[in-house]
Amino acid sequence: MVGIVGYGAYVPSYRIKVEEIAKVWGDDPVALSNGLVVNEKSVPSADEDTATIAVTAARYALARAQIDPKKIGAVYVGSESHPYAVKPTATIVAEAVCATPDLTAADLEFACKAGTAGIQMSMGLVESDMIEYGLAIGADTSQGAPGDALEYTASAGGAAYIIGKKDVLAEITTTCSFTTDTPDFYRREGEDYPSHGGRFTGEPAYFKHVLSAAKNLFEKTDSQASDYDYACFHQPNGKFYLRAAKKLGFTPEQYSRGLLTPNIGNTYSGAVPLGLSNILDVAEPGDKIFVVSYGSGAGSDGFTLEVTDEILKKRDLAPKTEEIISNKTYVDYAVYAKFKGKIKM
Structure with missing residues (x-):
């Protein structure tokens, strides 16, 4: 049995409402909220970045896992907003959680699915007995150019997962992926903000990959939507998430x-990891979970999980996702622009 031994989430406490951003650019906040299904988003403070988010989430994951951090044999941090262009975030995390130096570590980048790619890599190393535990993190302080549609959703947050074979709280029963070269979203080296293909990001990008990975997962497991208690998908906005869930036959009770x-907005690499952590906070032993991530460029990773009795022993050992999200302080556009470095000297 390979699966999740511990998990942890973190979202910065600062928030900005969609209407505050819309006020600056003269947009209709009601139309935006309804169209995107986003009301507000998280904002990293001046001293928060992908590394600090990843470290906090990893420490919470360790608190739940109740393992010696020196038994971690791999650390992967997936993000598209690593604080350094040349200097790994993964080594910062490994040092901060007191992991052994006898490990492999790497930063991963595949738009918003780099965190789930790290989970798959950790699964392979654990299942082959090359390592005892792997730490996979998806975290971002995502970017959106002033006035761009992305500015209403691009936010910050992340979650960490310790993968192992002992005392598993949720077994990962199946995983599969679907990947093509679909350039719907990109940011060249040295550019501050990404470019995107507008409606092209929906079709043939997001929906083709999420739905294809999901259908592959159904076929591989000989299952259907009604066989699962919970479902979670990548959420660049609420609209895409809801459409994908409904197309696949999932009900509101499931998704x-x-x-x-x-x-909290779109936390990019942290989106699916955070959604899954919120599910694990309430899931009961025997519950089955269906998960599909998405990363522009483009690809999706799919997972099926089954919760075990260990969840009852571990989930109260660290702050729950909703508890973290409920701790919030609102800022205006000026403070937001300052924290996000949008004001250039």
Whole structure:
């Protein structure tokens, strides 16, 4: 049995409402909220970045896992906003959690699915007995150019997962992926903000990959939507998430728990990891979970999980996702622009 031994989430406490951003650019806040299904988003403070988010989430994951950090044999941090262009975030995390130097570590980048790619890599190393535990993190302080549609959703946050074979709280029963060269979103080296293909990001990008990975997962497991208690998908906005869930046959009772974007925005590499952590905070032993991530460029990773009795022993050992999200302070556009470095000297 290979699966999740511990998990942890973190979202910065600062928030900015969609209407505050719309006020600056003269947009209709009601139309934006309804169209994107986003009401507000998280904002990293001046001293928060992908590394600090990843470290906090990793420490919470360790608190739940109750393992010696020196038994971690791999650390992967997936993000598209690593604080250094040349200097790994993964080594910062490994040092901060007191992991052994006898490990492999790497930063991963595949738009918003780099965190789930790290989970798959950790699974392979654990299953082959090359390592005892792997730490996979998806975290971002995502970028959106002033006045661009992305500015209403691009936010900050992340979650960490310790993968192992002992005392597993959720077994990862199956994983598969679907990947093509679809350039719907990109940012060249040295550029501050990404470019995107507008409606092209929906079709043939997001929906083709999420739905294809999901259908592959159904076929591989000989299952259907009704066989699962919970479902979670990548959420660049609430609209895409809801459309994908409904197309695949999931009900609001199944998919609502994993949808966090309306209240924290799109955390990019942290989106699916955070949605899953919110599900694990309430899931019961025997519950089955269906998860599909998405990363522009483009690809999706799919997972099926089954919760075990260990969840009852571990989930109260660290702050829960909703508890973290509920701790918030609102800022205006000026403070937001300052924290996000949008004001150039």
